[in-house]
Amino acid sequence: MIRVENLHKHFGGFHAVDGASLEVARGSITGLIGPNGAGKTTLFNVIAGVLPPTSGRVTMDGEDITGLPPHALFHKGLLRTFQIAHEFHTMTVRENLMMVPPGQSGENLWSAWFHRRAVAEEEARIRARADEVMEFLTIAHLAEERAGNLSGGQKKLLELGRTMMTDARIVFLDEVGAGVNRTLLNTIADAIVRLNRERGYTFVVIEHDMDFIARICGPVICMAEGRVLAEGSIAEIKSNEAVIEAYLGT
C-alpha cells in the first residue's frame, strides 16, 4: 500500500532519515521500532506530509504522494494522529469528534444560508457518527467531558476516534502507549485490532512498549540512524544481531 524508497530528511548537516526504504502492506498493523533518535517520527512526518523530504519517494498504491500536504493525503485516506491541540481542550469529547468530518455543508456559507435543513440533517448525521465512534471505543460515558480533563490514555482513544470520523484507510500512530496505564493500553490495543479486522484499517505504529508491539503488530520494522535495519516478525526482530546492537549502543 505504501512504498518508501531511499528517503532522506536532513536538518542542516544532520541526516535524521538517511536512505530509508520500506513497504507497508495493506491490511497490516506494521510496528516501527528503534532506539531514540532513530528517525521514526521524522519518517512519519515526511510520509504524512508534515515535513518535506530532502530526497526520495513515497508512493501509495503506486501513486507518487511524495511531499503532498496533509490535507491532500487526508482525502486519500492517509492520516497521522496528533495530540489533541491545546485550543480543543475546553471542547467536549463529542465536540472534538464532530469537528473532524470533511465536507460538512455547514462550513460553506452559501449552503448554510440556502439549505438550513440540509445543514441540520448533516449535523445530526455527524453527531450520530460521533456517538457510534464513542461506543466503539468504549468512551461513550465521556461524551460531555472536556478533552482537557481526559487521562493520557483517554486522549489517545479520542485521537483514534478522530480518525474514525473520517474515511481513513491508513493511520500512522506515534507512541500510542506513552504514559498510558495498562488497562487503557489494552483498550487501545483492542480498538486498533478491531479497526484493522472489522473496518479494514491499515496501521503503522511507533511504540516503545515491546509487549504492545508483540501483541498487535506484524510485521515489525526496526530503524536505527535514519535507516531500516531489519524487518520481520517480532521474534525475528528480537533475535536479530544488528537490532540488539543498535539498542545496546544507546
Ligand code: ADP
Ligand atoms: P525517533 O522518533 O526515532 O526518536 P526522531 O525522528 O524524533 O527519532 O529524531 C531523529 C533525529 O533527528 C534526532 O536526533 C532528532 O534530534 C533530530 N531531529 C528531529 N527533528 C528535528 C528538527 N526539526 N531539527 C533538527 N533536528 C531534528
